Amino acid sequence: MAFLLEVLIGGLLAGIMYTMVALGFVLIYKASGVFNFAQGAMVLFAALTFVTLSEHGLAFPWALAASVAVMLALGVTIERVVLRPLVNAAPMALFLATLGLAFVLEGFAQLIYGTQVHGLELGISDAPIRSLPIEVSKLDLFAAGVAAALVAALGVLFQTTRAGVGLRAVADDPVAAVAVGLDLQRLWAIAWGGAGVVALVAGLLWGARVGVQFSLSLVVLKALPVLIIGGFSSIGGVIAGGLIVGASEKLAEVYVGSHVGGGIETWFPYVLAVGFLIARPTGLFGERLVERV
């Protein structure tokens, strides 16, 4: 029983990490209806920017501020160069454009910052806390706290602020939003800049755990089942999705994987997500869509 609990907690904590990446997706999806495949590349880019600045002797707050500035600038640039010309394009074209964007960002990140693995020290210990009966580190708790804070902040942003309501309107119907006078380009720039900052936070926490390296951009793939289970448009759903994916993949690996040769973690979340899709096509908390012809 203690073992089961340990696996479960480990999985839930991994799930929080997935949630962090998935939040960036939801931000953009809610704001523009775009499924942003480049979110993982943005995580990599953000983490590499921060690590490189730190290694060149910048103190933590300055490096952080500079990275935030870089990510905001990147977000605005993406809106200007990629999205603005594709207003009114089909969702599939937008998705494919973000796939191209992911390749460009990954290429640039490694061209500028190199391909070696960087260590990242946030000053928070990743060693298990001794006083607890289960293996939880300070970094785990910190990550959970940050995730909760991000979710709360995004919730407030979308529900109460003027920009948030505008973003939801744009996602619902861009043409109608523009017709009532919303500034589409400014709103998209806000969403992509915000997603860049979320990517930075996710990149720092993941980087502190596994080192800053190319595999960070592959995290994006694990975020996909998280989104599908939670529902693309629901911030709360992403937390639930992240926890379900994290916990179930660890449990499946330990209890099922050991009978079939292991390594089922690589595909289990996707199969689970397909199962959820078939049962509930809009996710656990997604909004039901009505299609008009």
Added chain:
Amino acid sequence: MSSNATAWPSSSDVNEAAASTSRPLRQTLRIAAFILCAGAVVSLPFLVTDYVLSAILVPVLALALAGTGQNLVTGYAGQLSVGSAAFMSVGAFATYDAHLHVPGIPLLAAFVCGGLAAALTGVFFGLPSLRIRGFYLVVSTLAAQFFVEWLFTKVGWFSDYSPSGVITAPPLAVAGFDLSSPGGHYWLSLLVVAPLVALGRNLVRGRVGRAWMAVRDMETAAAVVGVRTGRAKLLAFGVGSFYCGIAGALWAFAYLGTVESHGLDLDRSFQVLFIVILGGLGSVAGPFIGAAFVILLPILLDQVGSAIVGGSVDPGLLQNVEKIVFGALVILLLIKQPAGMARLFYIASIRIGRWRARPA
């Protein structure tokens, strides 16, 4: 394979351009041009070096076939798949296993087995498309991608219990003809690819293709006017994956000479997807243009790079430059010409035709 497989035939522009020539004469000219092109394509092994054959032409043909499969699923039926490499992998392994376990099976029959196995896999992972739409389907094809890679690594039977999981392809021969030379590999690829592409071209112009395009353009409307959308989607997955499976068998048998699941990973799936986007979604010539581009660009970058540096360039650096170029081109084409390079070539050919048709 280029000029006789134009994507946009018998357009009024073309007719206008050739208005001065009489109809029967034009017909004869067209047939003559086709025979000339076909002859040139078949006799290529006598004209080019072995390097060009085995490092450029054979992989271009294999990837163009995979691109054709992807194009049927994504370009015509509008279902986004990022699992083409998985279906290629299934095709390659099934071809190998058919060849190994069925004594005396002809090579081409083994290829068909590979294609059928891939088709079944494709239909299975396409089943969720009955319930879900659009890019949600990405997750199902991702499941295919990772599951297939895992299966072929973990279950030794598929690779005949080879300890490395890498298996060597047998020497190639069709109907008693030895095809183990680079030229033979090329002819085999041509023999497989040409009829399949011709078949695909007819398929998309018939009832089936119209149903696919109706589903792509607006699924609800297609269902309302009586298209059986579920059947159309599964058929697209089946036929598309069949093409990918055969392409995988060609990739493994005619190009690499080995069968290995890690060479057909997610990156390969993205490569096939990019081939179709760059070449042109929903066009027959597109995958060929895209595949040629994808194979030639790294070689070109390498040449340019070494010319600038004056020595060999760091392969890591080249890989990153390649990624940036591909990504940027995808974005650029989606913005400027969503119908891809095939459309650009077509527009260029009309301009040349108009220029030629001008009275002197």
